Amino acid sequence: MKIISADWLVICDENNSIIQNGAVVFTDKIQEVDTLNNIEKKYPNIEIEKLAKNSVLMPGLINSHIHLEFSGNTTTLKYGNFYSWLNSVIKHREDLISKANTKLILSKLSKMKRTGTTTIGAISSYSFDLDACVKSPLNKVFFCEVIGTKGDMIDTLFADFKDRLNIAKKYKSANFIPAIAIHSPYSVHPFLVRETLKLAREENLPVTSHFLESREEFEWLHKDEGAFVEFFKNFLGQEQSVTKPMEFLNLFSNIKNLSFTHCVEASSDDFEKIKSLGASVNHCVTSNRLLNNTKLDLEKLKDIPFTIGTDGLSSNNSLSMFDELRNVLMTHYDKNILEFSNVLLKAATINGSRALGLNKGSLAEGLDADIIALTLPDEIEEKEDLAMQIILHTKFVDKTIIGGEFV
Ligand SMILES: [Zn+2]
Structure with missing residues (x-):
């Protein structure tokens, strides 16, 4: 004692x-x-x-949403517009990912510890961050991510995802918890979402997904319009979105520990649904500012709990939660600074714990x-x-x- x-x-x-x-x-x-x-x-x-x-x-502090595999970025990616950013990620992905080796990721995790973080929700697209996560003393909820919209590829994509999840499960411990990330409504086929969530329910795994991060995503999902038209046509030969936002949310029933990240373009109906699912919203204020010039309207959340995430270094200049908290404090300048500071410390602790299904905070x-x-x-x-x-x-x-x- x-x-x-x-x-x-x-x-x-x-x-x-x-x-x-x-x-x-x-x-x-x-x-x-x-x-x-x-x-x-x-x-x-x-x-x-x-x-x-x-x-x-x-x-x-609990950083509920981070992508360590993009830790190699500092000045490479394009900010100011989501679509330009996305294209720059595709252009530089290989380089950035090869830069983010275990040594680099461990150094970032070590700095996160010195800046007050004790727990992370790590979104892992390829499990290239697995080794560093296992070695770090921080608590990790390790979200293996599923992505892909092509109907004929679903079996292969699901098998690859399950392989990564099974490997992550081998490292399960008090401070390493395997979990599931669905990339987003625009990038994951509903069949794939359904199968993945079935697995999450059977094994009681925490789940997270990006949701309505940009105006481009909103226009594509609701109307099959906007900048994503060109993107999907060029890269995937696709002319329509695979789902609507509400259809997507409807798939997430009965997930015990659930969170949606960004939600800056979500409607009041979407938030009602998110609330009825018992989910939390991961607020990544710096990322939203850099990529979209937008911010989450906290009033719309009503009593949905929100958490604080830095997102990855692909859309932030720091992984420090105190840097992020200062940004949240300054961005929501309409809030009373004294009261809002108390709200933010809870968002960064107890709310993060709830979103990730932990007993902390x-x-x-x-x-x-x-x-x-x-x-x-x-x-x-x-x-x-x-x-x-x-x-x-x-x-x-x-x-x-x-x-x-x-x-
Ligand atoms: Zn993210």
């Missing part, structure tokens, strides 16, 4: 609870969270690691002991400023605890 204390504990619960001069008792799970005074009285014989002035303990008894320690540059006068100041000032964390171990 270990005990650590700090000037501030940010619990990340419904009430935005904060404990001043608090301590956390933990093994691999959190045993108790209380004031330092109470913990000292209750555990007089256990040494307490007391952190310095202006220290903060909070749950480790809050400093609460019985949850996994995934905790980060950081230090603010100066004192906080009013408790209500704490969440905002954490987001504004944190570049790196001082300590990372995953599953009760300092890593």
Whole structure:
């Protein structure tokens, strides 16, 4: 059993609870969270690691949506328009993927750890990131992705996907959870979606999918129009989309841990459906800004929980969750900054845990002991400023605890 204390504990619960001069008792799970005074009285014989002035303990951050296989990109890909970006990805895919070897991906994962992330939802298109993910101390929900719209290729594509999933399943452990990603409504044939989801239900695997990320996708799916017409004709000899957005969503019934990424062009009906499916929305604000000049309308979500994802370095300049949180804070400038900061810390912790089907994301008894320690540059006068100041000032964390171990 270990005990650590700090000037501030940010619990990340419904009430935005904060404990001043608090301590956390933990093994691999959190045993108790209380004031330092109470913990000292209750555990007089256990040494307490007391952190310095202006220290903060909070749950480790959960990056719910990331593509590590594109970690080789910095200045190569074209931003500003989704269709131009997509074409640039196709043009440079081979180069970028060969750059992102295990060594590079491990260095990115290591930096993510130093910037506060303890858990990732990794979307893996080819399993080229598997080795690095297995070696990293971070918690991984490893989403093997299925893609393909050609009717005559479905059996081959499904077999390839199952091979990748089966290999990932061999590495299943407390911090490596195999899962399923459907690429998107425009890129996966409904038969393939149906078969894949059947597997997810049988084996109770978490599922995620991109959904209505761009105006181009909206026009193609709803009207078979727009820039995607040329793309599908040239690359796939296809003149119509394989599904409509609502038909696609209807396939996802009875998936226990489900999330949809982006949703910037989703309608109120789509969101109603997403809500009825019990799904979460992965919000990737930097990616949306870079590729589409759009942002998710958080008002439309109503009470659908949203999470924070950096997406990959194919559509971001950083994989740091604190960089991403600062971007979310600045992009949604219509929100009250103090209240919204509390919302965001929960989006990046407890909501991420829910979307990925984990038992983490809050400093609460019985949850996994995934905790980060950081230090603010100066004192906080009013408790209500704490969440905002954490987001504004944190570049790196001082300590990372995953599953009760300092890593
Ligand atoms: Zn993505």
